[in-house]
Amino acid sequence: MATRPEGATAAPDEVEQARSVSSPFEVHLENFTGPFDLLLGLISKHKLDITEVALAQVTDEFIAAVRAAEAGDEPWELNRISEFLVVAATLLDLKAARLLPAGAVEDAEDLEMLEARDLLFARLLQYRAYKDVAQGLGQRLEAQARSLPREVGLEPDLAALLPELVMEIGPAELAVLAAHALQPRVAPTVDTGHLHAPAVSVREQAAVLVDRLRRAGSGSFRTLVQDAESSLVVVVRFLALLELYREGVVGFDQVSPLGDLTVRWTGGQEDEIDVVDDYGDLPVEAVPAGGGLPSTDRPEEGGA
Amino acid sequence: MSTTTTPASPDPRPGPAPEELAFDVSELPGGARGALEAVLMVADEPLPALRLATVLGLPTAQVEDHLAELAAEYREQGRGFDLRHAGAGWRFYSAPAHADVVGRFVLDRQTARLTQAALETLAVIAYRQPVTRGQVSAVRGVNVDSVVRTLAARGLVVELGTEPSGAVLYGTSPYFLERMGMTSLDDLPPLAPYLPEIDTMSGVDGEPEATP
Amino acid sequence: MSTTTTPASPDPRPGPAPEELAFDVSELPGGARGALEAVLMVADEPLPALRLATVLGLPTAQVEDHLAELAAEYREQGRGFDLRHAGAGWRFYSAPAHADVVGRFVLDRQTARLTQAALETLAVIAYRQPVTRGQVSAVRGVNVDSVVRTLAARGLVVELGTEPSGAVLYGTSPYFLERMGMTSLDDLPPLAPYLPEIDTMSGVDGEPEATP
Numbered sequence: 001m002a003t004r005p006e007g008a009t010a011a012p013d014e015v016e017q018a019r020s021v022s023s024p025f026e027v028h029l030e031n032f033t034g035p036f037d038l039l040l041g042l043i044s045k046h047k048l049d050i051t052e053v054a055l056a057q058v059t060d061e062f063i064a065a066v067r068a069a070e071a072g073d074e075p076w077e078l079n080r081i082s083e084f085l086v087v088a089a090t091l092l093d094l095k096a097a098r099l100l101p102a103g104a105v106e107d108a109e110d111l112e113m114l115e116a117r118d119l120l121f122a123r124l125l126q127y128r129a130y131k132d133v134a135q136g137l138g139q140r141l142e143a144q145a146r147s148l149p150r151e152v153g154l155e156p157d158l159a160a161l162l163p164e165l166v167m168e169i170g171p172a173e174l175a176v177l178a179a180h181a182l183q184p185r186v187a188p189t190v191d192t193g194h195l196h197a198p199a200v201s202v203r204e205q206a207a208v209l210v211d212r213l214r215r216a217g218s219g220s221f222r223t224l225v226q227d228a229e230s231s232l233v234v235v236v237r238f239l240a241l242l243e244l245y246r247e248g249v250v251g252f253d254q255v256s257p258l259g260d261l262t263v264r265w266t267g268g269q270e271d272e273i274d275v276v277d278d279y280g281d282l283p284v285e286a287v288p289a290g291g292g293l294p295s296t297d298r299p300e301e302g303g304a
Numbered sequence: 305m306s307t308t309t310t311p312a313s314p315d316p317r318p319g320p321a322p323e324e325l326a327f328d329v330s331e332l333p334g335g336a337r338g339a340l341e342a343v344l345m346v347a348d349e350p351l352p353a354l355r356l357a358t359v360l361g362l363p364t365a366q367v368e369d370h371l372a373e374l375a376a377e378y379r380e381q382g383r384g385f386d387l388r389h390a391g392a393g394w395r396f397y398s399a400p401a402h403a404d405v406v407g408r409f410v411l412d413r414q415t416a417r418l419t420q421a422a423l424e425t426l427a428v429i430a431y432r433q434p435v436t437r438g439q440v441s442a443v444r445g446v447n448v449d450s451v452v453r454t455l456a457a458r459g460l461v462v463e464l465g466t467e468p469s470g471a472v473l474y475g476t477s478p479y480f481l482e483r484m485g486m487t488s489l490d491d492l493p494p495l496a497p498y499l500p501e502i503d504t505m506s507g508v509d510g511e512p513e514a515t516p
Numbered sequence: 517m518s519t520t521t522t523p524a525s526p527d528p529r530p531g532p533a534p535e536e537l538a539f540d541v542s543e544l545p546g547g548a549r550g551a552l553e554a555v556l557m558v559a560d561e562p563l564p565a566l567r568l569a570t571v572l573g574l575p576t577a578q579v580e581d582h583l584a585e586l587a588a589e590y591r592e593q594g595r596g597f598d599l600r601h602a603g604a605g606w607r608f609y610s611a612p613a614h615a616d617v618v619g620r621f622v623l624d625r626q627t628a629r630l631t632q633a634a635l636e637t638l639a640v641i642a643y644r645q646p647v648t649r650g651q652v653s654a655v656r657g658v659n660v661d662s663v664v665r666t667l668a669a670r671g672l673v674v675e676l677g678t679e680p681s682g683a684v685l686y687g688t689s690p691y692f693l694e695r696m697g698m699t700s701l702d703d704l705p706p707l708a709p710y711l712p713e714i715d716t717m718s719g720v721d722g723e724p725e726a727t728p
Contacts (some may be wrong), residue, residue, distance in 0.1 A: 077632075086657035127655060129707055134639035136705060137696075138630060144697040146615035147598070148346045148622060150608040151449070151560050154457040155397060158410050158558060165458055166416040167483045169423060171493050174484065177427035179498030181444055334594035334611070341596025342614035343621050359621045382546035384553025399546075402554030409555045409571045438669075447671025447691065453560055 025065050025084075027058050036062075040087065040128065050095045059088060083131075090123060200232050206240035213250065213265035221261040328361075336362055337370050350393035418458075425451045426460060426476075430492060433475035434464040440474075548574055549582045556599065556608055562694055564605035603694025637663045638672060638688070643707055645687035646676045652686075 025036045031052055032039055039058075042048040062084055069076050154162075169177075209224060221241075225234045241263060244250045249267030254260070334341065339360050344351065353371060357364040371394055375387040386399050398406045418426070425448050428440050440448045452474060455461040460483070464475040481487065546553070551572055556563065565583060569576040583606050587599040598611050610618045630638065637660050640652045652660045664686060667673040672695065676687040693699065 082658055089657075123655075127657065130639045130643070130655060131636055133643070133705065133707060134632070134635040137639050137642070138632075138635045140696055142629065143612075144695060146612035147600070147609040148618055149562075149694070150345050150396075150557070150597075150610075151453070152348050152558075153453050153560070154410065154558065158398075158406065159457045159459070161407050161410055162414050162458070163411075163416040165418070165460075165483070168417060171484055171486060171491065174423075174427045174430060175493040175495055176498055177424050178431040179495045181424050181428050182431065182495065334596050334613070338594055338596035338611065339614050339617045342610040342618050343596075345597040345608055346610050346618060346622055359617060382550055384546050384550035384555075385557040396557055398554035398557045399550065401546075402551050405551045405572060406554050406558055410558065412567075412571060441669040441671070442666075445665060445668050446674070447669065449671070450561060 434473035646685035
């Protein structure tokens with residue numbers, strides 16, 4: 001990787017320029033020095049390989065910048081910090097996806113993996129795009145607010161023209177309406193069915209594996225996940241196997257790197273095997289498109 | 305007339321010792337008269353010349369002259385609106401000559417019945433008065449400005465005063481009591497039977513955050 | 517100016533009016549344009565040209581011409597108000613040149629600035645509507661429930677319906693367009709300059725789905 005990609009010193013294009021306005025946060029890496037926003041721009045233009053970026057260093061510098069700001073007069077707003085977290089999390093996802101062994105694109109699974117990477121990438125760009133247009137929107141609203149609309153009540157003479165009001169409700173109905181309106185809103189329940197694949201629990205999948213391995217004695221990982229309806233199930237079964245290994249009831253054999261993984265049952269035939277779910281009692285949930293933060297844990301944003 | 309950009313106010317000297325003004329009306333397009341038109345256009349109630357003079361930083365007499373000239377100009381030009389001094393002050397009205405068209409417009413969409421949104425807003429105002437439109441909006445989750453104006457035009461809701469922030473406080477009128485067959489607000493049925501958690505409510509009474 | 521200044525004729529003979537009208541706008545002082553001014557002066561919301569045409573008994577195209585001419589005339593004369601086409605229709609506004617004077621006078625208006633979080637949420641809703649809160653959250657990476665609720669209370673965002681799953685779909689309101697000084701969502705600047713690949717990103721702009 002070159003020490004400093006071309007474009008970093010040259011005039012950044014308009015997208016990068018628009019981004020660099022709001023964030024003076026600078027990073028100093030081996031292969032890049034400059035505003036964080038410019039770094040993003042370069043990654044998005046494929047001028048810098050995400051796998052070459054030392055994210056840990058970026059994070060250290062970010063924390064240092066936040067601390068310095070806190071010590072100074074103008075601590076960073078929560079908004080800005082959470083924005084960095086979103087971007088950093090996405091970068092991390094992206095990097096993880098890129099670092100996974102890929103090989104040639106041969107089957108549908110590989111294709112899916114590639115698409116997932118593009119999605120991560122696209123999600124990051126998309127977030128930046130909305131952030132940019134939001135700025136223009138705010139400017140426009142402010143400029144327009146220099147004119148106020150005429151919003152006046154009806155002149156009494158004209159109000160007198162209105163047909164006599166028919167009052168269809170009495171005090172009791174009024175109370176019902178008021179009670180309905182004043183009722184504390186149930187914490188708005190967002191339907192997240194469209195964001196989450198059905199929950200898959202490590203414990204359940206472990207039970208499935210125990211059952212199969214007891215009967216078969218051994219099997220390749222490939223066959224053990226053959227019936228998995230989603231890649232989430234594959235992941236959870238793998239986690240379950242690790243748990244079973246810790247319990248000392250399975251063994252692994254792998255002849256060559258990235259070759260078939262054979263799983264052997266080494267436990268008894270009768271013992272009760274109950275995998276303790278290290279991932280909390282919560283079932284593991286699918287990650288929303290783009291693989292960002294688990295949406296259930298999203299910080300509530302202040303209404304103000 | 306009124307084709308030039310600075311028609312009036314040859315005397316830019318401020319009159320009634322105004323506080324620091326960020327502007328000089330004589331330098332604005334349309335001068336003092338433009339400024340008067342701007343303020344009157346968005347004013348919700350008749351404005352006394354004195355108040356206008358304070359806002360503009362001009363002597364009251366001068367403001368009165370401008371107002372009279374504007375009123376005459378609108379008449380001459382056969383405008384559909386006029387500027388009249390009625391009651392407490394000056395206000396834009398639709399011209400009497402157009403009463404038929406205006407009447408047709410006013411009746412165009414009106415029904416004798418209140419909409420569900422209007423009834424619900426009325427209920428919230430009745431139980432939460434005095435209350436600002438912003439507070440009612442926060443409770444109902446929608447903007448209620450237009451609905452409150454309708455209720456005010458119908459005489460069911462009246463302005464009770466203003467908050468220190470300048471926000472108008474609304475409450476129900478004697479006409480509301482009359483139409484509901486009540487003699488006082490004490491006759492409003494208690495909400496408790498309909499709303500067991502009423503005591504635990506927080507944030508409903510409070511002023512909503514000013515800005516989202 | 518208008519076509520004629522003939523005083524109101526006692527002759528109630530309807531002219532070219534399509535329906536039974538008690539008036540003929542062309543015979544009123546100020547003609548059709550005076551009538552438009554009169555109606556706009558009492559309106560408390562933007563009025564579509566079509567609605568004005570119905571009230572006046574005139575073809576919509578003609579009404580639109582009159583409105584555009586009136587707006588131009590106010591500008592030329594350096595009036596303190598102007599007539600604008602924004603949101604759902606036409607409405608009187610105070611002129612921007614007088615914002616400082618008007619601001620001194622009007623305190624109780626929803627001109628409070630939106631926070632960055634609110635602006636970003638509004639932007640996502642504006643460009644992606646109809647959209648659920650969950651989808652907005654997915655883009656912004658934070659829970660947006662309370663921000664969306666505040667935007668709704670401000671009248672900028674409205675519920676458009678529900679998805680089969682029951683999730684509420686949100687979009688921007690006509691009031692949002694009005695506040696932006698736009699007449700249609702097509703007036704929003706394209707996202708494209710910021711995000712050239714947006715169209716080709718299926719699965720990103722559309723329904724998010726679980727990924728490995």
